[in-house]
Amino acid sequence: MASSVISVQGVTKRYAGHTAVSALSLEVPAGGIFGLLGPNGAGKTTTIRMLLSIITPDEGRVVLFGGAGSGRELSARIGYLPEERGLYPKMRVLDQLAFLGEAKGMSRWDARKRAKVWLERLGLEDWTTRKVSDLSKGMQQKVQFAGALQHDPELVVLDEPFSGLDPVNSQVMRDVVVDVARSGRTVLFSTHIMEHAEKMCSRIAIIARGEKVLDGNLAEVKGQFGKSHVALTFTRNAGAAAGPLADRALVARVDDYGASAEVQLAAGADPEALLKALLAVDVGLSRFEVVEPSLQSIFIARVGADAAHPTARQEA
Amino acid sequence: MNKVFAVIRREFIERVRTKSFLIGTFLVPLLVGAFGYLPQLLARRDTGSKTIVVLDAASGPIGQVVTSRLGADSIGEGEGRKPRFLVVRLPAEGRLEQLRDSVVATIGLQEGPADAADGVLLLTEEAVEGGRISYLGDNAGSFRDMGALERLIGPALREERLQRKQADAAIIAAANVRLDLNSTKVTNGKATGQSGEQTFWLAYIVNLLMYMVLLLYGIQVMSAVIEEKSNRIVEVLVSSMSPFQLLMGKVIGVGASGLVQLGIWGVTGFYITATLASGGTGSGEAGVAADGTAASFSVPVISPELVAVILVFFLLGFFLYAGLYAAIGAMCNTQQEAQQANTPVTMCIGIAMVAVFALMNDPSSSLAKVFSLIPLFAPIVVPVRYAISPLPLAEVLLSVAAMVVGIVGVVWIAARIYRVGILSYGKKPSMKELWRWMRTA
Numbered sequence: 001m002a003s004s005v006i007s008v009q010g011v012t013k014r015y016a017g018h019t020a021v022s023a024l025s026l027e028v029p030a031g032g033i034f035g036l037l038g039p040n041g042a043g044k045t046t047t048i049r050m051l052l053s054i055i056t057p058d059e060g061r062v063v064l065f066g067g068a069g070s071g072r073e074l075s076a077r078i079g080y081l082p083e084e085r086g087l088y089p090k091m092r093v094l095d096q097l098a099f100l101g102e103a104k105g106m107s108r109w110d111a112r113k114r115a116k117v118w119l120e121r122l123g124l125e126d127w128t129t130r131k132v133s134d135l136s137k138g139m140q141q142k143v144q145f146a147g148a149l150q151h152d153p154e155l156v157v158l159d160e161p162f163s164g165l166d167p168v169n170s171q172v173m174r175d176v177v178v179d180v181a182r183s184g185r186t187v188l189f190s191t192h193i194m195e196h197a198e199k200m201c202s203r204i205a206i207i208a209r210g211e212k213v214l215d216g217n218l219a220e221v222k223g224q225f226g227k228s229h230v231a232l233t234f235t236r237n238a239g240a241a242a243g244p245l246a247d248r249a250l251v252a253r254v255d256d257y258g259a260s261a262e263v264q265l266a267a268g269a270d271p272e273a274l275l276k277a278l279l280a281v282d283v284g285l286s287r288f289e290v291v292e293p294s295l296q297s298i299f300i301a302r303v304g305a306d307a308a309h310p311t312a313r314q315e316a
Numbered sequence: 317m318n319k320v321f322a323v324i325r326r327e328f329i330e331r332v333r334t335k336s337f338l339i340g341t342f343l344v345p346l347l348v349g350a351f352g353y354l355p356q357l358l359a360r361r362d363t364g365s366k367t368i369v370v371l372d373a374a375s376g377p378i379g380q381v382v383t384s385r386l387g388a389d390s391i392g393e394g395e396g397r398k399p400r401f402l403v404v405r406l407p408a409e410g411r412l413e414q415l416r417d418s419v420v421a422t423i424g425l426q427e428g429p430a431d432a433a434d435g436v437l438l439l440t441e442e443a444v445e446g447g448r449i450s451y452l453g454d455n456a457g458s459f460r461d462m463g464a465l466e467r468l469i470g471p472a473l474r475e476e477r478l479q480r481k482q483a484d485a486a487i488i489a490a491a492n493v494r495l496d497l498n499s500t501k502v503t504n505g506k507a508t509g510q511s512g513e514q515t516f517w518l519a520y521i522v523n524l525l526m527y528m529v530l531l532l533y534g535i536q537v538m539s540a541v542i543e544e545k546s547n548r549i550v551e552v553l554v555s556s557m558s559p560f561q562l563l564m565g566k567v568i569g570v571g572a573s574g575l576v577q578l579g580i581w582g583v584t585g586f587y588i589t590a591t592l593a594s595g596g597t598g599s600g601e602a603g604v605a606a607d608g609t610a611a612s613f614s615v616p617v618i619s620p621e622l623v624a625v626i627l628v629f630f631l632l633g634f635f636l637y638a639g640l641y642a643a644i645g646a647m648c649n650t651q652q653e654a655q656q657a658n659t660p661v662t663m664c665i666g667i668a669m670v671a672v673f674a675l676m677n678d679p680s681s682s683l684a685k686v687f688s689l690i691p692l693f694a695p696i697v698v699p700v701r702y703a704i705s706p707l708p709l710a711e712v713l714l715s716v717a718a719m720v721v722g723i724v725g726v727v728w729i730a731a732r733i734y735r736v737g738i739l740s741y742g743k744k745p746s747m748k749e750l751w752r753w754m755r756t757a
Contacts, residue, residue, distance in 0.1 A: 016749075052555040054739065075556040082555075086548030091330055102322035103556040147552070 003066040005030045005155050005186045006051060011060035013046050013210075020046040022210040023060070028188055028203070033181045035201035035218075036190040037295075039303055043210040044190040045083050048159050051188075052080055064155070076105040079153035083160045083190075085144050089133035093124065093143055096132060100147040111150070118146035122172070138169045145173060149180065156180055158189035162196055174200065194296040204295070208303045218295070225293040225301075228265040230274060235259075235284030244277035255297050260287070262297045319557045320565045327540065327569025332576065341577050345584035365391075366434040366455055368401045369419050371408035373440045378476045379405055382439060385468045400464055404433070412438065416452070423454055437465075444476055519676055519703040522626065526696045527669040529630060531662065533574040534637040538654055540566055541645030541738070550738045559735040567638040574634065625702045625712065632719040633695025637661065639723070639730035646737025647744055657744065668696040679704040688715045691722025729754060 006028035013021040021043040028034045038044050049055045051062055053071035064074055071078060087096055094115055101111025119125050122142040124135075132140060141164070149156065161177070162170045178200065181187045191197055197204055198218070205215035214221060234241060238259055245254050245263060250273055253264040265271060271290050278285055293301075331337055368386060372379030389400040408415045419436040435453020443449035449469065455461045471492050478488045544550040544566075553562050640661045648654040671693065675684040679701045687697045688707075694715045701707055736753040737745070745753065 016752075049551075049739075054551060054555050072555065072558065078555075080552060080555045082548060082551040084548035084551065086544075086551065088330070088543075088547065088549060090334070091326075095326075095329075099322060099326045100552065103319055103553055105318070105556075108322075 003030070004028055004063075005065060006188065007063040007066070008047070008051070009060050009063065011047070011050060011057040011062060013043075013050060013055065013057050020210055021050070021057075024207065024210065024212055025060075026205055026212065026215065028186065030186055031181070031184055032186065032202040033177065033200050034186070034188045035197035035204040036188060036207065037192065037194065037197055037204055037299060038190070038207040038213075039192060041209075042207045044207065045159055046210075047207070048083075048157055048188075048190060051157060052078065076151065077154045079148040079151065079156040081144060081148040081156075081158045081161055083163075085141055087132045087140060087144060087147075089131065091132055092129050093119065093132060093135070094128040096143065097147055097150060101150055104151045104153075106151050114150045114152075115146065118150045119143075122146055122176075138165060141165060142169070142172075145176070149176070154185055156185060156187045158187065160191060161189050162191065162193065194294070194299050198295040206299060206302060213302045221298065222292045222295075225264075225298055228267075228269075229291050229293045229297065230263045230265060230271055231260070231287060231289045231291045231294075232263060232278070232285065233260040233287035235286050237281075237283050240281040241278060241283045243281060244274065247277065250274050250277065253301060255300055262291075262294060264293070264297070264301070320561045320568075323553075323557075323562060323565025324569040324572065327566055328572050331536075331570065331573040337573065337577070341580050345581055365399050365402050366453075366461060367432065368403050368453070369433045369436045370403055370405045371412055371415050371419070371436060371438050372405050373408045373410075373412045373438070374444050375441060376476070376480075378444055378472065379407070379439055381472050381476070382437075382469055385472050386465075389464060389468055400461075412440065420452055423452070437469075444473055444480075447473060449473070515704055516676070519672075519700050522622075522703045523669055523672045523696060523700045526626070526630065526633070526699055527665060529574060529578060530633050530637050530665050530695060533570055533634055534641040534661070534665075535658070536574075537567055537570050537638040538641035538645040538658060539651060540570060541642050541734070542648060542651055542654055545646065545738050546649065554738070559738065560731050563642055563731055563734050567635065567642065570638065571631070571634050578630070619706075621706060622699070622702055626699045628716065629695045629699050629719075632716065632723065636691055636695070636719065636723050636726050637665065639726040643730035643733040643737070646734040647750070649741060649744075653744060664692045665696070668693040672696055672700045675701065676704065685711070689718045691719045691726075694719055 004027040006026065008024055008026040011021055011024050012019065024043070024047060026036075026047075036044050036047065046055070050057050051064070051071055052075070053062075053073075062071070064071060065077065091099070094112060097115035097118070098108055098111040101115060102108055104111075106114070116125070116128065119128055122145065124139060124142055124146075127135060127139065132143065135143065145161070148158070156177075158177070162173060165173060174196070177187055177189070201218055203215070203217055204221060206213040232241070241261070245251050245256075245261065248266060250266055250269045251263050252266045255262040263274070265274065275285075275288055278288070370379060370383050370386070372383075383403045383405040386401045387399060387403045390397055391400045406415060416436055416438060419433050422432050423434065423436070433453075434455055435451055438450040438452075440449075451462075451465060453461075474492065475488050478491065483491075544553070550562070641658060644658045644661060645654055648657050668687070671687060675681065675687065675697065678684065684697065684701060687693045688701065688711070698707070698712065698715050702712070732754045733750060
């Protein structure tokens with residue numbers, strides 16, 4: 001394997017009263033999109049802050065680009081979008097980006113030029129001389145996005161990049177992220193929205209309570225969970241499905257979403273037997289599909305199991 | 317270093333661009349000018365001759381003497397010269413009260429003859445003997461008119477009393493020589509051109525100025541820190557530069573904008589006081605001032621050394637207090653919270669300002685010397701002492717050294733609090749937590 005862009009080695013960070021990140025190790029290879037997944041409070045943001053040397057780990061170390069130098073020293077090669085978005089509200093958009101560029105070590109002139117290119121790309125070219133406070137929230141996020149990417153970094157770290165965006169802007173941002181990764185750069189983003197990770201990431205790591213639950217190539221992770229999943233959609237009388245789904249001979253685990261559900265079949269169970277059982281209870285079945293486990297399902301299985309059933313770990 | 321410069325420039329430009337900076341920079345000198353100029357303007361407007369009725373109930377020629385003395389005084393110069401008082405004498409023996417009431421009834425009426433009386437002077441026998449004289453008039457509140465009355469009537473009555481005791485004319489003249497205390501400030505064994513009063517004003521102004529700028533720009537640094545913290549922009553910045561670089565950039569940026577503002581205030585202040593001073597001597601007020609009855613405000617002499625001391629101690633004091641205010645800002649989440657938390661720091665500046673009033677009487681006392689060596693107080697105490705009387709260079713340098721040590725200590729502590737504080741949200745830290753912040757590597 002090519003040398004990792006990010007190598008997190010046994011990192012621990014404690015705060016008064018609790019451990020935010022505990023002996024965490026991660027390898028992020030060069031290129032592609034890496035998803036750092038976890039429920040709220042799992043330690044995603046703390047981990048990202050340690051990557052960027054905003055805070056220092058109590059134990060362990062972070063190696064970037066395979067060599068010496070902290071995130072701060074290498075900041076010219078790293079783009080960062082923090083979870084809590086922040087810009088100077090009274091500052092003009094272009095001045096703001098020029099300043100962020102200067103903070104990354106660009107010359108002022110260069111930073112302004114690159115900022116203009118990015119504002120145009122994100123459809124904000126008419127807003128360059130407006131104050132940030134005149135912009136809508138979505139536009140402000142785009143400005144900050146431009147700030148994270150304008151210095152053409154080799155590594156882009158995005159903390160919850162799509163939260164709080166409407167579907168249209170969310171799509172614009174995702175397209176940009178995919179473009180960045182396609183041009184050979186490495187993107188790491190954190191999220192708790194599994195659909196985004198599932199569509200975009202080549203590798204993922206799931207962390208919960210400061211510890212790594214699993215990591216690896218997305219396809220491999222899914223492979224480990226087997227193909228024995230069934231996606232269901234009911235059009236009526238969804239409650240009646242509870243009986244067949246509770247049959248332990250057929251079903252190992254259910255993620256019930258109300259009008260739909262994802263089911264992990266019991267070892268050796270036949271999908272057709274489940275289909276027959278469901279048809280018998282008349283739930284207006286509109287979808288019955290044998291699928292790969294969704295990331296959502298894996299996430300709930302692993303993180304939920306960690307949280308509620310400590311013994312479930314050995315079964316998996 | 318380029319990053320620090322980028323922070324400085326951003327802080328400076330964004331600050332100078334704001335409306336409040338423009339208003340503050342240009343409105344403050346205007347207001348100060350207005351406060352200095354308005355009383356003079358109002359006083360000058362009031363320049364018509366006043367008509368005074370002298371009700372003469374005293375025996376002898378004193379009534380005529382007072383009347384002619386009052387009539388001889390004048391206001392204005394050259395073309396505009398006119399008598400201060402138009403005086404009418406009415407013999408009033410035996411009917412003083414009756415006449416008084418009828419004159420008073422005409423005073424201050426909106427509609428009346430143009431030469432109606434403005435006031436009535438009751439010249440009685442007791443006034444001559446006991447020195448107690450009554451004046452009733454619509455200008456009784458005018459310092460200038462009342463001062464002129466005292467100045468003109470006093471000697472006349474004194475002469476009359478002396479004459480009644482058969483005093484010699486030469487003795488009377490000798491008794492009437494006025495006292496004129498002419499105080500001059502002595503500096504380093506040499507007499508300066510500065511009067512005692514001017515020295516007081518200068519020290520007073522320097523005191524208020526230092527107090528104001530330390531507070532003003534210190535609080536600005538605090539607000540800037542909280543702004544970055546509450547905007548969360550600080551997180552992006554400290555991923556690209558160290559918190560210390562950010563802190564230095566902010567402090568220097570705010571300080572630079574402060575220096576520009578101070579410079580503009582200084583230049584306009586000099587200009588306004590200079591025009592006021594020349595305007596003052598050009599008008600008739602000089603005549604009054606020369607008489608010593610209504611000394612107008614005179615512009616203090618400011619030496620280049622004093623300007624240097626003010627600038628040096630402003631910069632030193634600013635760095636010290638900016639560090640403290642930045643640390644306070646880093647501990648707080650909102651401006652409201654910071655307003656309470658900054659009280660101890662703000663009080664230090666206040667103590668220095670109040671202490672200076674006590675030190676003004678004896679600026680070279682040992683207490684003054686001790687205050688000059690305490691970094692928290694020196695930025696106000698030293699320039700004020702210097703304004704009163706220049707200190708030996710060695711003493712100034714000792715103060716500077718004490719301040720530099722103080723700044724290094726404060727910045728070391730402040731930077732540590734700042735570094736942790738800007739990323740800590742939620743409850744304000746306790747003293748114990750602050751201690752832990754300071755110890756973390």
